[in-house]
Amino acid sequence: MSDAALAPDGAPSSVVGRRVHVKVPATSANLGPGFDTLGLALALYDDLEVEATDAAAHEISVHGVGEGEVPLDESHLVVRAMAHTFARAGVEMPSVRLVARNSIPHGRGLGSSGAAIVAGVIAASGLLEGIVDFSADDLLEVATELEGHPDNVAPALFGGLTIAWVTPDGPRHKKLIVHRGVSPLVLVPEHEMSTALARSLQPESVPHEDAVFNVSRSALLVAALIQSPELLLQATEDKLHQHYRAQAMPETDRLIRELRAAGHPAVVSGAGPSILVLASDPSERAEAIRLVEQAAETAWQPLPLAVDFLGATVTRADG
Template sequence: MYRVKVPATTANLGPGFDILGMALDLYNIIEVKETDRGLNIDIEGLGAKELPTDKSNLVYQTMDYLFDKADYRPAGLDIKLINQIPIARGLGSSATIIVGGLVLANTLAGTPFSNDQLLNFAAEIEGHPDNVAPALLGGVVISVITDQEEIIYKKIKAPELKTVVGIPDFKLSTTEAREVLPAQVTFNDAVFNCSRVGLLVSAFMTEDYDLLATCFEDRLHQSYRQDLVPGMGEVIKEAKDDGALAIALSGAGPSIVALTLENEVEVGETIVRVFAQHGIKANYKVAEPNSTGVIVENL
């Protein structure tokens, strides 16, 4: 039996739309064992009652995708998912399943594919690399899709900061969050974001965290998505007032991610309180950036 432990991710980090992602020490776990009796899927934890346990399950479909590429076909599989990452909250839950399924299938097939190949497979399935790259590799990952549809990436050290994740009690699909984005943006807004992405990478690499408040500013997606997350603007403002170095929508949302050196409990409680003022129940988790990415074990 093999087990993978795959970290949650927070994508974009403000201005790095579809470019930047960071792994967090919140995890989904997947276990698999080859059998001779077809498919069996058990699910524990978050989403256990709503996720399918047949061949339409994402982890099976992902594994089947790789088995086809590897020309490998197990007689049967016992799969167990232990879900600890909230679904459709902007924390990369689907990316963990895709990465975990690919790594497990690759292991069962005798490891015919490299991590670079797995990343390209994952981005093809997910549609973009910003979540799957840090889930696979850990740390902060900058990803670029070439004209040949290949992923070029660079992993940099994650910041030594606390991450406060505010998690509203409602789902927001990536598809819905993308539908509100404009087909075009202004030249000035493009320059605004490019400058802040460059500064953000530099701030992480040099540990100049005083720059983060400016680095997390964005004009490409957050303002357009604000109406989908009631109270988002006030959450961001008040969390900064209470000590967050930087704060932004996590991926497509609705979760909010804040970086802080201290006051993480105060920042978390502020996020929950302001959401409540807008009629949104929320909770928060304090996490740290994950540097290792996916871990596979032979049990």
């Protein structure tokens, strides 16, 4: 981050009156064997307008997903992420007028909290443009501080398929372009899943052979997604996390087993309970939808989605 540009009186240049438009994609992390490392950005978006004001308090409205459910004060996750980003920049945060139009389901393993954090971070960076400027690594570091790990915020920030890792100097990422033959399908149930609960079911250690198995499949999955979609079924095999969490989402587990038995590369999306099918063509997606409609005991919403290649965007809207 660059040093703050100072106004003639020595105070940081005011951001009041600045307005930005923010768009952030959903994400699916883990992708089977890529636990806490791989993430995929999907073309399903939260859309926000944020304006810095001199009002006494924040003014927040939420439409779509989360309407009437999420807090409308400084505890709103987007506002918390903005406050954290302003604090990291050493600039006092003003009140904001926030209008959020959300499409990413909450608590379903599609990165809704990561998207909210990324929205706040890049909204703040947009409002601070020219005062304190953030590099891509800065944005990832600030978002990871809030999220706890980079596998969801990296694809939300940068789009495409991302490999995320942590170094002594902070989190890093590599963005890759997904093969155009990959046709993602997300199957979303009515019930939610707590990420904290899912993580609590994960053992602290796993057998050596399971770790080796997942290393090989993770490497294969990268190759399958960017070059060889015909390998996706084998590449999405996992022994590191999904079966440990199956007891918390039995229908997810059963449907994944049935989908995979029928040849569909199905995995838990993020912490679940949604299912991600990495189909190799649109007709395979249609077959997977039919299978779930016939086999499911509860309602599942099919979302045939494209891969988002752009990631989060922020544009100044105040002229």
